[in-house]
Amino acid sequence: MGDETAEDDELVRAVIALMDHADDVRRLGVRANADTPEDAARARRFGAQGIGLCRTEHMFLGDRRELVEHLILAENPDEQREALDALLPMQRDDFTGILEAMDGLPVTIRLLDPPLHEFLPDYTQLAVRLAHEEENHEDKPRTHKLLAVKRLHEENPMLGLRGVRLGIVIPGLYTMQARAILEATAARTAAGGDPQPEIMIPLVGSPQELELMKAEIIGVAAEVEKETGTKLTFKVGTMIELPRAVTLADQIAKVAEFFSFGTNDLTQMTWGFSRDDVEASFFSTYLEKGIFPVSPFESLDVEGVGLLVEHAVKAGRKARPDLHLGVCGEHGGDPDSIHFFDEIGLDYVSCSPYRVPVARLEAGRSATAGSASA
Known part of the structure; x- marks a missing residue:
């Protein structure tokens, strides 16, 4: 037993030494x-140097989903404001906990991204319930909701009303989230903390979209500073996940303080297929026939998607030399992809907390391989 314990201790020391060298x-x-906050704390224990992607849509599940539904289906500004006022303190508490767990480290928070259908009842199920209630003369009219859900139905919601389009079309949605982030930042600062929020606008395809949202966020920040008497430090940037954003990277960089490459969606948009639909239908055939050496969702398609990322890096940095660049798609934890991201000059990769040690090790290997080849 003693020998086994000594061997275990020696192995742990060797792993720690290896990770320290990689760092x-x-x-x-x-x-x-x-x-x-729990995931953030876990990531920090695994050696993460911040949060590269905090997905706010995961904060709108459960009871909060009904509030988002009210917001989407609101018939007038008063109803919208009521829903936003109810969501604000909840979001503020969410961000306060995450900023506290990552105190002193950057936290990139993506504003609401998913298509509207994810927050609305299913049209068919709603129609069946309405028919049943009418048949039984129940006093629960749902006709208004049914018509609204039908009006908002999209044939391909991943290419529809989502991302920054939500922030533009639904007044107050993104500004509510920004206010929650900035009020949480002010509270953490007043408590002696060092919050470093980075507000990320998703699915931007034109600099005008980002300009609109950034102006609103800066306006909210001025209000929060006046209300709290606290000087706020934050960044506003965007997620690069559309081929058009890549081609306009130089223009977008003049507005954005950082780019985070959403390589999951960029892969879908570049190849023209939906990950949810195609992996089970024809990927195995493509792998067998050698069209894919590996799934492009597991390891970055360097020849196609990688070329887009590299172009955006060069164009973005040319327009704004201090542009901060990262990747938050699942490729951020893939060893081969990490080496590519290092070679083209990204500042960081972001991956799930449990893949952080692997990413640290691979980043170290990439640096060592680079110096050896030089």
Whole structure:
């Protein structure tokens, strides 16, 4: 038993030494994708240097989903404001906990991204319930909701009303989230903390979209500073996940303080297929026939998607030399992809908390391989 314990201790020391060496030599930062204070704390224990993606849609599940439904289906500004006022303190508490867990480290928070249908009842199920209630003369009219859900129905919601389009079309949605982030930042600052929020606008395809949202966020920040008497420090950037955003990277960089590459969606948009639909239908055939050496969702398609990322890096940095660049797609935890991201000059990768140690090690290996080849 004693020999086994000694061997275990020696193995642990060797792993720690290896990770320490990787951290010493790597250039590439490693962050984590985390949506709760618990995930953030776990990521920090695994050595994450911040949060590269906090997905706020995960904060609108359960009881909160009904409030989002009220917001979407509101018939007038008063109803919208009522829903937003109810969501604000909940969001503020969410961000306060995450900023506290990551105190002193950057936290990239993506504003609401999913299509509206994810927050609305299913049209068919709602129609069946309405028919049943009418048949039984129940006093629960749902006709208004049914018509609203039908009006908002999209044939391909992943290409519809989502991302920054939500912030533009639904007044107050993104500004509510920004206020929650900035009020949480002010509270943490007043408590002696060092919050470092980075507000990320998703699915931007034109600099005008980002300009509109950034102006609103800056306006909210001025209000929060006046209300709290606290000077706020934050960044506003965007998620690069559309091919058009890549081609306009130089223009977008003049507005954005950082780019985070959403390589999951960028892969879908570039290849023209939906991950949810195609992996089970024809990926196995493509792999067998050698069209894919590996799924492009597991390891970055360097020849196609990678070329887009590299172009956006060069164009963005040319327009704004201090542009901060990261990746938050699942490729951020893939060893081969990490080496590519290091080679083209990204500042960090972000992955799930449990893949952070692997990413740290691979970033170290990439730096060592680079110096050896030089």
